[in-house]
Amino acid sequence: MLDVLTTPLQRLLRERKPGHSLPAAFYLSPEVFEADMEHIFGKHWIYVGVEPDVPEPGDVAVFDIGKASIAVVRDEGGEVRAYHNVCRHRGARLVEDEKTTVGNLVCRYHSWTYDLTGALIHADHMGPGFDRACHGLKPVHIRSLEGLLFVCLADEPPADFDDMARRLGPYLAPHNVRGTKVAFQSDIVEPGNWKLTMENNRECYHCGVNHPELTVPLFAYGFGFAPEEMDEHDRAEAERYGRLLTSRHADWEAAGLPSREIDELDTMVTGFRTERLPLDGEGESHTLDTRAACRKLLGDFTSAKLGGLSVWTQPNSWHHFLGDHIITFSVLPLDADRSLLRTKWLVRKDAVEGVDYDLANLTGVWLATNDQDSHLVGLCHKGAQSPGYEPGPYSPNTEMLVDKFVNWYAGRMAAHVGR
Ligand code: FES
Ligand code: FE
Numbered sequence: 001m002l003d004v005l006t007t008p009l010q011r012l013l014r015e016r017k018p019g020h021s022l023p024a025a026f027y028l029s030p031e032v033f034e035a036d037m038e039h040i041f042g043k044h045w046i047y048v049g050v051e052p053d054v055p056e057p058g059d060v061a062v063f064d065i066g067k068a069s070i071a072v073v074r075d076e077g078g079e080v081r082a083y084h085n086v087c088r089h090r091g092a093r094l095v096e097d098e099k100t101t102v103g104n105l106v107c108r109y110h111s112w113t114y115d116l117t118g119a120l121i122h123a124d125h126m127g128p129g130f131d132r133a134c135h136g137l138k139p140v141h142i143r144s145l146e147g148l149l150f151v152c153l154a155d156e157p158p159a160d161f162d163d164m165a166r167r168l169g170p171y172l173a174p175h176n177v178r179g180t181k182v183a184f185q186s187d188i189v190e191p192g193n194w195k196l197t198m199e200n201n202r203e204c205y206h207c208g209v210n211h212p213e214l215t216v217p218l219f220a221y222g223f224g225f226a227p228e229e230m231d232e233h234d235r236a237e238a239e240r241y242g243r244l245l246t247s248r249h250a251d252w253e254a255a256g257l258p259s260r261e262i263d264e265l266d267t268m269v270t271g272f273r274t275e276r277l278p279l280d281g282e283g284e285s286h287t288l289d290t291r292a293a294c295r296k297l298l299g300d301f302t303s304a305k306l307g308g309l310s311v312w313t314q315p316n317s318w319h320h321f322l323g324d325h326i327i328t329f330s331v332l333p334l335d336a337d338r339s340l341l342r343t344k345w346l347v348r349k350d351a352v353e354g355v356d357y358d359l360a361n362l363t364g365v366w367l368a369t370n371d372q373d374s375h376l377v378g379l380c381h382k383g384a385q386s387p388g389y390e391p392g393p394y395s396p397n398t399e400m401l402v403d404k405f406v407n408w409y410a411g412r413m414a415a416h417v418g419r
Contacts, residue, residue: 013419019218020391027193027384033336039416045150047317049328052181059100071095075116082142083118088135147177158269171258172192175321176299180346188341192381194333202401213368217279217290224398248278271314278307285322286365290318292324294357296348314408
C-alpha cells in the first residue's frame with residue numbers, strides 16, 4: 001500500500017518492534033483507544049462476570065463495555081440472556097443499578113415493559129398500527145463457559161469460542177462455578193491504559209520485589225527464569241520445582257483433574273491459556289497461611305491440596321481456581337488512561353461468612369496484590385507519557401505471556417484495520 005494511504009494506526013502497527021513494549025501512542029492516544037473499543041472489545045468475546053451474578057430468575061446484572069451497557073438476565077426458565085440495556089422507545093438506559101431483581105424490565109420513562117426474554121409486552125398509547133413484536137430488546141451474544149460469562153457485541157462473534165469451551169471446560173468443571181456465590185467483589189480504577197493492566201498481569205517478573213503476600217502461596221519458578229543466571233542453590237530449587245510440577249500433574253490428571261498446560265494465547269482469535277500449578281507451603285490456597293480459606297470445598301473435592309488452576313483469556317481476563325475458592329478478574333477500559341479492574345471471590349453457595357470463611361483471610365492476598373499492581377500500572381502509564389519513553393525489550397525467560405498478549409492484540413487489530 002502507498003504510504004500516503006496508510007492510516008496512523010496502520011503505521012503504528014508497522015512500527016511496532018516485536019518482543020518489545022508498544023509505542024507510546026498505543027497506551028495514550030484517544031484514537032487508538034476508540035479503535036480498541038471498536039475492534040478489540042467490540043468484536044471479541046469479553047469476559048464480564050459469572051452465573052452466580054444472576055443466581056435466580058429475574059436477577060439482572062449490568063456490565064458496561066465502553067459506551068455499550070449490557071443487561072445480563074436470568075429468565076424464568078433459568079437461561080442466562082443478554083440485551084443492550086437500551087429502551088426501544090426513545091433509548092433511555094433501562095436498568096440503572098449494577099444489580100437488581102425484577103419481574104419484568106420496565107423503563108421508568110414511559111413504562112414500556114419487556115419480559116425476561118426481551119419481548120415488549122406493554123406499551124401504552126402507541127395506536128393500532130404499532131407492532132410490539134418489532135420492538136423487543138436487542139439481544140447481545142452471551143456464552144457461559146462452565147459458569148464464566150462472556151459476551152460479544154459483534155453481529156457474528158468469533159466461532160472458535162466453541163473450541164476454547166471444549167478444551168477448557170473439563171479443567172473448570174470440577175470447580176463448579178455454578179455452585180458458588182460471590183462472597184466479595186472489589187472494583188478498582190487503575191490509573192493506566194487497559195493494555196498496561198493486561199501486560200502487568202501476564203508476567204511475574206515483578207512479583208518477587210512487589211508482591212510479598214502473593215509470593216507466599218505462589219512459586220516464583222512457575223513463571224519462568226534464566227537458568228544460566230542462577231547460582232547452584234537456585235538452580236537446584238528450580239529443578240525441584242520442575243519435578244514437583246511433573247509429578248503433581250500426573251497425580252492430578254490420574255485423579256480426573258486436567259492440569260497440563262494448554263497455550264493458545266496468540267494462536268486463536270479467542271486466545272486462552274490454562275495450567276494447574278502447585279502452590280507453596282500447605283499447597284491449598286491463595287492465602288497467607290497457604291491453607292484453604294473456606295471450610296466448605298468446591299464441587300466434590302475432598303482435599304484442598306489441588307494447587308491453583310490458572311486461566312487466562314484474551315483480551316481481558318484471568319482467573320485462579322482453587323480447591324476452596326475461585327478468584328476471577330476482568331479488565332474493562334474506561335478511557336485511554338483508566339481501566340476498571342473487577343475482582344470477584346467465589347465460595348460454595350452454602351458457605352457462611354464468619355462460620356466457614358473469614359472474609360479478610362479470603363480476600364487478603366489479592367486485595368493487597370491488586371493495589372500493588374495498580375500502582376505499577378500507573379508508573380508505566382506515567383512513563384509512556386514522557387518524551388524519554390522508548391519501547392523496551394521483554395525478558396525472553398519471564399515475559400513470554402506479555403509478548404503473546406501484545407502479539408495477539410497487534411494481530412487482531414491488523415486483521416480489522418489492515419497493516
Ligand atoms: Fe423507555 Fe420511553 S424511553 S419508555
Ligand atoms: Fe502483579
